[in-house]
């Protein structure tokens with residue numbers, strides 16, 4: 001369906017019609033008043049400085065700060081990024097999607113991620129590959145006291161210190177809150193280099209702050225293009241009627257299926273391997289933003305959509321059976337990249353084969369598009385809701401646009417569901433109980 005004029009992405013919604021036969025366009029139109037109200041509420045939150053993530057793509061000083069830090073640290077050959085959740089998944093998604101495209105030699109410079117788990121074997125297997133003299137450590141934690149990355153950091157800090165002595169602090173970049181938190185205090189005490197997570201930007205919305213931009217820029221990703229794509233989505237939000245924005249359409253259709261037809265499982269299935277980790281970033285965004293016990297008026301609602309990150313064509317052979325024939329509680333979104341760089345074609349058949357005889361010489365690009373179309377068509381024929389977001393190509397500009405589109409869509413959905421999309425009280429409760437265990441362990445050790 002037609003979306004905003006300033007959008008370079010397309011959203012094919014043919015398969016999203018309702019069980020009552022209403023077209024997607026009709027369903028979006030029926031949501032007009034709610035979309036308008038949600039748009040006004042989000043605009044108001046932005047004006048009041050509550051949702052800084054929408055302004056990040058326009059922050060020129062931030063881009064310069066990041067590039068300056070990249071220039072100051074280019075003598076190192078490895079960047080070790082330590083973070084979890086919103087302080088981790090965005091950069092991982094960007095690097096997976098764009099490192100191949102940047103064409104940089106991986107032999108001389110690399111970015112490694114750790115600290116998203118407390119699995120000792122995993123951590124050691126990464127750490128033992130490092131030459132600490134040539135390693136730059138970027139610890140990312142807004143609060144500065146998240147156990148998983150901070151435990152990894154404390155080990156990394158000791159290894160750095162052992163390898164390079166007193167100058168170890170110059171090999172640490174702390175990306176954290178500008179004013180408060182443990183990491184902030186340690187940085188000042190020990191003299192680490194500093195980057196910032198803005199106070200009004202929550203973790204899962206922080207990909208276009210120093211959090212996601214520094215690892216991306218260090219890896220050679222053109223972050224100005226990433227931000228340009230994101231900025232265009234924000235402009236679309238500002239200028240286009242909400243029902244013409246893809247983010248508005250996605251939110252309206254998902255809300256309709258969620259609230260009216262109890263399709264509470266949102267599946268994202270890109271047909272491009274480089275968006276595999278993007279699916280995990282999306283999963284956190286939807287899960288933590290919308291999964292809430294109480295609405296904004298304090299009423300117990302225990303609501304939320306369950307996001308699933310799938311990958312086409314791979315998961316056609318693991319999940320599609322369920323989506324075709326299982327419970328009617330799911331909404332699929334495919335992501336299609338129109339053009340791939342490689343022109344790989346299927347080779348010659350060494351012998352006759354009934355099943356594969358027509359494949360010879362077919363390009364893999366044609367194949368993957370045909371596979372997505374076949375899956376979408378099959379779902380539509382069974383009246384199972386599915387839409388496709390189409391990117392002309394997977395480059396920094398379009399990835400930036402795609403990420404911003406989903407953040408805006410999540411904000412719309414938060415409004416429709418009347419939940420605070422920016423807190424995570426359920427996570428905090430787990431953290432609180434964990435701290436209790438730490439205290440108890442310490443007191444047992446002392447006695």
Ligand code: PA5
Nearest residue numbers: 085086087141142143146203204
């Ligand atoms: O989205 C969020 O707010 C969370 O996922 C956080 O990013 C995650 O808990 C890590 O927090 P911090 O950056 O404070 O270490």
